[in-house]
Amino acid sequence: MTSNELIFQSTDLAQRRTEFLHAARSGMARLRDKDGTSLVMLPEQQLHLLEELRKWSSVHLRLERMLRRPDFRPTVQNLGDLAWLRVFDCEDLREFAAELNEALVAADSDNSTMPLDGCLKAWRTTARQLEDPLRRSVLLDKGLDLVDAERPE
Structure with missing residues (x-):
């Protein structure tokens, strides 16, 4: 037994x-x-993993449902507790949902929240950067002409 x-x-x-x-x-x-x-x-760590997997699996399913609606627009109201994602367009949100799914599978497989924590931290960091108008214009400007800087003498 x-x-x-x-x-x-x-x-x-x-x-x-x-x-x-x-x-x-x-x-x-x-x-x-x-x-x-x-x-x-x-062990408490195992309980924490199960709680995080439950929470973020539910979030993932809800986001996937929203993204399937043709009239969906990412606003604070319709994102709810995911309002920190409001700076992203639908294409970016689909990418987030795909990465979140991969992180959930990896976290379950690894028996650790590290993959999930890493995914969420990266997306939250990017969201904070995009909230600043100057950073947003620099990050998203596809026509930006960058040149190498010369080393000062």
């Missing part, structure tokens, strides 16, 4: 607490309460 199949009883907490804690540290410990309620103990 693996530790995931083993179900402890509430009375086991006094007699087998070391085994229960070992199972929890190893990934998950199941406990059946006296009233039949099933409880689970797992």
Whole structure:
């Protein structure tokens, strides 16, 4: 019987607490309460990962639905808690949704929020830069004629 199949009883907490804690540290410990309620103990980092995957998967699905609407325009009102994305056009939002999907798959596969955190940080940083009109014009000006600077003597 693996530790995931083993179900402890509430009375086991006094007699087998070391085994229960070992199972929890190893990934998950199941406990059946006296009233039949099933409880689970797992490392906090694992819970955080599950919460982030749930939250951002929901956000991803909602954004994908919005982007499928032909009349969709990225405004503060229709983006809601994603209002920080308002500086992007629909094409950029589709790119964000694709990258978010990849980050979710990688985070789940790696059992870590790092890919997701990195994706969100990069997009938020870009959004902050685009909010400044001067930076926006420099970043988005396709006809900008840049030349190499010479090293000062």
